[in-house]
Amino acid sequence: MAAEVTIIELFNGGRPIRYTIANNTTGNDTLKGTVMQISGDRTVSAHSGIDEAIAGILTSEKVGGDGSTTVSVYTDGIFDMTAAAAGVTALGARCAGSGTANMITVADATDLLQSSDIGQCLEAHGNNEVAAVRINK
Amino acid sequence: MANEAVIIELFNGGRPIRYTVSNTTTILKGTMAELSGDRTIIANTNDNAPVVGITAAEKVANDGATTLSVYTDGIFDMLSDSGTDVVGTLMANSATENTIQTADGDDLLQGSWIGYYVEAGTNAGTEAVRINK
Numbered sequence: 597m598a599a600e601v602t603i604i605e606l607f608n609g610g611r612p613i614r615y616t617i618a619n620n621t622t623g624n625d626t627l628k629g630t631v632m633q634i635s636g637d638r639t640v641s642a643h644s645g646i647d648e649a650i651a652g653i654l655t656s657e658k659v660g661g662d663g664s665t666t667v668s669v670y671t672d673g674i675f676d677m678t679a680a681a682a683g684v685t686a687l688g689a690r691c692a693g694s695g696t697a698n699m700i701t702v703a704d705a706t707d708l709l710q711s712s713d714i715g716q717c718l719e720a721h722g723n724n725e726v727a728a729v730r731i732n733k
Numbered sequence: 734m735a736n737e738a739v740i741i742e743l744f745n746g747g748r749p750i751r752y753t754v755s756n757t758t759t760i761l762k763g764t765m766a767e768l769s770g771d772r773t774i775i776a777n778t779n780d781n782a783p784v785v786g787i788t789a790a791e792k793v794a795n796d797g798a799t800t801l802s803v804y805t806d807g808i809f810d811m812l813s814d815s816g817t818d819v820v821g822t823l824m825a826n827s828a829t830e831n832t833i834q835t836a837d838g839d840d841l842l843q844g845s846w847i848g849y850y851v852e853a854g855t856n857a858g859t860e861a862v863r864i865n866k
Contacts, residue, residue: 607748674750688768688783688844708841716783716844716866719771728772730750730785732805732865 599698600629601653602676604728610670612655615640617667624660629653631677631698631714632669640669646695649711652733671733677714679721687720691729700729736831737763738787738809741861747804749789754801760792765811765831765847766803774801780828783844786866805866808851810859818854824862833862 603610615632616639626642633648635641640651652669679685680694683701692703692713700721703713719727740747740763753773754760766774767782777784786803814827814834825836825846833847840846848864 605750607750608745672748686843687770688785690842690844703842705838705842716785718768718785730866 599678599696600627601631601698602629602726603670604674604676606670606673608672610653610655611672612668613652613671614666614668615651616665617641617658619663619665620658620660622661626654626658626660626667628655628657629698631693632667633693634711640667642697643693644697646693646701647706647710647712648693650693650714650733653731671731674718674728674730675715676726677729678726679723681723683721684723685717685721685727687717689717691715691717691721736812737761738765738811738831738862739763740804741808741810743804743807745806747789748806749802750786750805751800751802752785753799754792756797756799757794758792759794760788760801762788762791763809763831764788765826765833766801767826768844774803776830777826778828778830780826781839781843781845782826784826784847784866786864805864808861808863809848811847811862812859813854813857815856816854817856818850820850820853822854823849824854 631643632640680699690703691700692707694701715731767777786805823836825840852860
């Protein structure tokens, strides 16, 4: 993975929410700061494409095969996130998961309905640029 | 300015979030704030501008301060425009300072919604709005 999200500020400790995650195989790690999607009943996996329901930002690394089957995601804070190529977002606009892992793009109405929106851009993004996003999932 | 929002309840202390603000401006406590630049706010006077919350303190022009916090979590009394709205209606900013109006789909995408009514909105009335930005 790459382009993991970086914390700028956490509110209420980031309001972490716990989800189930697959134990995964050794070497199949999920890094802290990964954008997580809801992939099953209160279960998350790493974001990998558009139109995935986003749960939040992974609070700690999940090491593949370590036996743990729960992780927490941050749901309340301001984070530095990367806009995908052609993923320019306007100041204040809603952004959503893009087709590239951990990267965001401009949200559309469908993203709002299917919870694939992530937050509000507090800075304007250029292509592949990192800027602050308010997440309150 | 006039018609500033009034706190009814704050949750998590109102979850204040700090933004940059121009030293030369005056912004009263309770003002609906909009983004004007990278993590920078002004008092809302532009319809469809992205809003971020309610100012938590007064900013006096030329007092040297260049940051100001906005409340993002609570229930506030806010003035509506000339429309009426049912309980639960999502509300957005307008071109008139501290005055809200019924939100539409574009408001959701451009971040110009402020919260939803927890009281029925009357014509030019002041009713409670749940803000969770």
